[in-house]
Amino acid sequence: MATRDRAARAAMPRLKENDTQSKRQRTAAGTAPRPPLSTASQNAAAPPPTEAPIEFAGREDVDALLNEKIKGKNKMDYKGRSEQMIEYIKKLRACIKWLLEREDANLAEIGKLNGLIDAADKHHAEIVAQLECKIQESVSMKEELQKQYATLGESLKKVEAEQMECLRSYGDEKEARIAAESSRNELSEELNRVKLEQKRLNDQIKMLQDTNKRLQEYNTSLQQYNCNLQADATKNAETIEKLQKEKNTMVETMNGLKDHSNSLKLQLDMTKSSQNEALKQKNNLLNEVEALRGELQQVRDDRDHKSAEINSLLSDLGAFKELTGKSSTELENVMIRCDLLEETCSNQNEQIKTLQIQLASANEKLKRSNLTTMETMSEYENQKRMLEDLQLRLTEAEQKIVDGEKLRKKLHNTILELKGNIRVFCRVRPLLSNESGAVSYPNNGENIGRGVELMHNTQAYSFAFDKVFDHSASQEDVFTEISQLVQSALDGYKVCIFAYGQTGSGKTHTMMGNPEFNDQKGLIPRSLEQIFETSQSLMSQGWKYKMQASMLEIYNETIRDLLAASRTSIQDGAASKYNIKHDSNGNTQVSDLTIVDVRSINEVSSLLKRAAQSRSVGKTQMNEESSRSHCVFTLRIFGVNEGTDQQVQGVLNLIDLAGSERLNKSGVTGDRLKETQAINKSLSSLSDVIFSIAKKEEHIPFRNSKLTYLLQPCLGGDSKTLMFVNLSPEVSSTSESICSLRFAARVNSCEIGVPRRQTQMRSLSQG
Numbered sequence: 001m002a003t004r005d006r007a008a009r010a011a012m013p014r015l016k017e018n019d020t021q022s023k024r025q026r027t028a029a030g031t032a033p034r035p036p037l038s039t040a041s042q043n044a045a046a047p048p049p050t051e052a053p054i055e056f057a058g059r060e061d062v063d064a065l066l067n068e069k070i071k072g073k074n075k076m077d078y079k080g081r082s083e084q085m086i087e088y089i090k091k092l093r094a095c096i097k098w099l100l101e102r103e104d105a106n107l108a109e110i111g112k113l114n115g116l117i118d119a120a121d122k123h124h125a126e127i128v129a130q131l132e133c134k135i136q137e138s139v140s141m142k143e144e145l146q147k148q149y150a151t152l153g154e155s156l157k158k159v160e161a162e163q164m165e166c167l168r169s170y171g172d173e174k175e176a177r178i179a180a181e182s183s184r185n186e187l188s189e190e191l192n193r194v195k196l197e198q199k200r201l202n203d204q205i206k207m208l209q210d211t212n213k214r215l216q217e218y219n220t221s222l223q224q225y226n227c228n229l230q231a232d233a234t235k236n237a238e239t240i241e242k243l244q245k246e247k248n249t250m251v252e253t254m255n256g257l258k259d260h261s262n263s264l265k266l267q268l269d270m271t272k273s274s275q276n277e278a279l280k281q282k283n284n285l286l287n288e289v290e291a292l293r294g295e296l297q298q299v300r301d302d303r304d305h306k307s308a309e310i311n312s313l314l315s316d317l318g319a320f321k322e323l324t325g326k327s328s329t330e331l332e333n334v335m336i337r338c339d340l341l342e343e344t345c346s347n348q349n350e351q352i353k354t355l356q357i358q359l360a361s362a363n364e365k366l367k368r369s370n371l372t373t374m375e376t377m378s379e380y381e382n383q384k385r386m387l388e389d390l391q392l393r394l395t396e397a398e399q400k401i402v403d404g405e406k407l408r409k410k411l412h413n414t415i416l417e418l419k420g421n422i423r424v425f426c427r428v429r430p431l432l433s434n435e436s437g438a439v440s441y442p443n444n445g446e447n448i449g450r451g452v453e454l455m456h457n458t459q460a461y462s463f464a465f466d467k468v469f470d471h472s473a474s475q476e477d478v479f480t481e482i483s484q485l486v487q488s489a490l491d492g493y494k495v496c497i498f499a500y501g502q503t504g505s506g507k508t509h510t511m512m513g514n515p516e517f518n519d520q521k522g523l524i525p526r527s528l529e530q531i532f533e534t535s536q537s538l539m540s541q542g543w544k545y546k547m548q549a550s551m552l553e554i555y556n557e558t559i560r561d562l563l564a565a566s567r568t569s570i571q572d573g574a575a576s577k578y579n580i581k582h583d584s585n586g587n588t589q590v591s592d593l594t595i596v597d598v599r600s601i602n603e604v605s606s607l608l609k610r611a612a613q614s615r616s617v618g619k620t621q622m623n624e625e626s627s628r629s630h631c632v633f634t635l636r637i638f639g640v641n642e643g644t645d646q647q648v649q650g651v652l653n654l655i656d657l658a659g660s661e662r663l664n665k666s667g668v669t670g671d672r673l674k675e676t677q678a679i680n681k682s683l684s685s686l687s688d689v690i691f692s693i694a695k696k697e698e699h700i701p702f703r704n705s706k707l708t709y710l711l712q713p714c715l716g717g718d719s720k721t722l723m724f725v726n727l728s729p730e731v732s733s734t735s736e737s738i739c740s741l742r743f744a745a746r747v748n749s750c751e752i753g754v755p756r757r758q759t760q761m762r763s764l765s766q767g
């Protein structure tokens with residue numbers, strides 16, 4: 001069969017090859033025109049053409065050649081016929097040659113193709129052998145698989161039997177497991193409960209340990225801080241005292257020198273006037289001497305004249321005596337006259353001598369007064385130089401004091417900045433006449449001035465803060481402690497001071513006091529006075545300040561503008577205005593809130609009066625008491641130094657919080673209950689915020705109340721915050737006081753971050 005295929009395949013290419021060949025030749029004939037085969041017959045009469053090669057394109061040409069007929073011009077044209085015959089024979093020969101060539105080419109092609117077919121047959125035989133091997137393998141594999149299938153069938157049967165067994169035992173086990181699981185659930189619930197309890201206890205322990213650790217650290221840092229502060233304060237006080245003494249001495253010396261200089265000036269003036277007098281006298285004397293000299297000359301001339309006269313008279317007399325012998329009386333008269341003249345002459349000589357003596361002594365006096373004047377002048381110059389020297393030293397000493405003060409301020413600020421905590425001061429108000437006290441203070445140990453102790457149900461409670469003011473502390477004492485903090489608002493810090501405590505514990509007294517009386521003024525009026533005074537004194541250093549004040553009240557979570565111009569707008573406070581917004585710099589804006597530019601302390605005083613009036617109007621309108629609302633006074637300070645172009649922007653927030661008493665103690669109902677709940681909500685929001693900050697939680701719930709949202713930049717940012725915890729010392733308030741103190745202690749341990757000063761260069765901010 002294979003041989004038959006091969007023969008058929010060998011025959012097929014041969015025919016194909018002929019076709020291909022003829023096609024190729026036809027294509028070649030198509031592209032290159034060739035002379036027609038009947039050329040000879042057509043040109044029989046023409047002379048025989050030069051031998052052109054005869055080409056065949058294929059079978060058609062051969063058929064055409066075979067069908068060609070030999071025709072003469074007539075039957076007798078043998079010559080023409082024989083020529084055509086010769087031509088035809090030539091063509092036949094060429095055709096036979098072409099056919100032979102084609103036969104050779106075809107044979108060569110057939111040989112090549114037969115070689116290819118043999119190779120393909122060989123390859124085919126190999127593939128067939130491989131396939132047969134594979135088939136053998138598959139058959140043996142199939143047998144193997146059939147055996148395995150049989151074995152697996154048996155195993156499956158066994159497994160099914162086992163599975164049935166297992167299902168039966170699984171049913172039993174399931175029941176047992178359900179029972180075990182229920183008991184396990186019970187146990188795990190118990191375990192979870194125990195774990196939760198353990199976690200809670202661990203947290204509590206950890207918290208206590210943390211608190212303890214922080215308290216210890218805080219205590220150490222406070223001790224360190226205290227020591228440093230005390231050392232600084234002592235050093236600064238010593239330096240200031242020394243500088244003050246030096247300044248006083250200098251001032252005294254300068255005053256003495258000034259007196260001395262004044263007396264010297266007086267003396268100099270006197271000397272000058274006496275010198276002028278002497279000069280005048282001297283001139284008079286000189287004039288007199290001149291006159292006397294003239295007179296003397298006159299007298300001398302007179303005398304000479306008289307002497308000449310006498311001589312002439314004497315000669316006349318002698319001549320007369322000799323010649324005429326006139327009477328002796330006449331002679332005597334002449335003699336008397338002569339004597340008189342001589343006497344006058346000697347008198348005048350005397351006078352001249354006296355005058356000369358007088359002149360010499362006047363000259364002497366003049367010389368002496370000139371000398372004294374010179375001495376006085378040089379002494380005056382010395383004194384003047386000394387005075388200038390002292391003034392220079394005084395300026396230097398004053399500069400040193402200013403520098404020392406600056407350094408102290410800087411150190412103080414650095415300490416506060418490093419500490420980063422909310423500072424807490426405690427103030428205990430005095431007992432009223434009918435009250436008995438439960439508060440005492442440590443009188444030895446490290447807590448002097450910082451500790452406060454309470455007795456409650458025979459148990460003692462001790463607390464320590466940054467400072468404790470007992471009942472005897474005056475408004476001024478309290479202000480002295482916070483004046484530096486207030487001062488830093490002028491330096492560009494945000495400062496927030498708030499008073500916390502139960503009703504009647506002295507918050508309003510501490511914050512506002514009675515501005516009408518000097519010794520009863522609270523922190524707000526005192527701070528404002530200090531800020532205005534300092535801003536005035538800083539003008540000499542090129543600082544110019546602009547201040548803006550606002551004052552609001554938060555009552556039942558509603559803001560009321562205490563500086564609004566009219567009563568209506570105060571009532572409007574209940575509407576949806578007064579939205580609180582904070583910008584990226586931590587500055588707070590309350591929409592529609594009245595902001596007043598204040599230029600003097602008098603303006604602030606009238607503002608405070610206005611606010612107090614608004615509060616009392618609010619009180620009667622809403623039937624509330626002062627203690628039921630939070631009162632927030634804000635002073636914004638914008639400072640620019642004309643010399644250095646430095647700009648600062650500080651804020652001072654002074655807040656009198658609502659009373660912090662608990663509901664069960666107040667025992668109130670109705671509107672008062674609503675008020676108390678609102679107060680408790682905002683104060684508990686305040687404590688939530690502070691404790692979240694203390695725990696460094698990611699989310700601080702500032703937005704939970706208006707108060708905390710308003711204070712957000714002060715509590716959660718870079719401001720300097722101080723809390724006053726006010727206490728009522730009477731026994732009945734002890735439990736409320738302990739609550740306040742516990743809250744204050746936690747606040748005290750709260751780190752809110754490092755205070756940041758808001759300052760920039762004017763050119764930058766304006767560019």
Ligand SMILES: Nc1ncnc2c1ncn2[C@@H]1O[C@H](COP(=O)(O)OP(=O)(O)OP(=O)(O)O)[C@@H](O)[C@H]1O
Pocket residue numbers: 428429430471501502503504505506507508509510626627628658659726
């Ligand atoms: N340190 C003090 N020295 C003298 N008197 C004080 C002192 N502290 C408070 N008082 C007086 O105690 C009374 C209650 O004080 P104050 O009104 O300031 O308390 P409060 O805490 O502001 O109360 P409320 O929460 O009701 O506003 C006032 O008469 C006040 O003058």
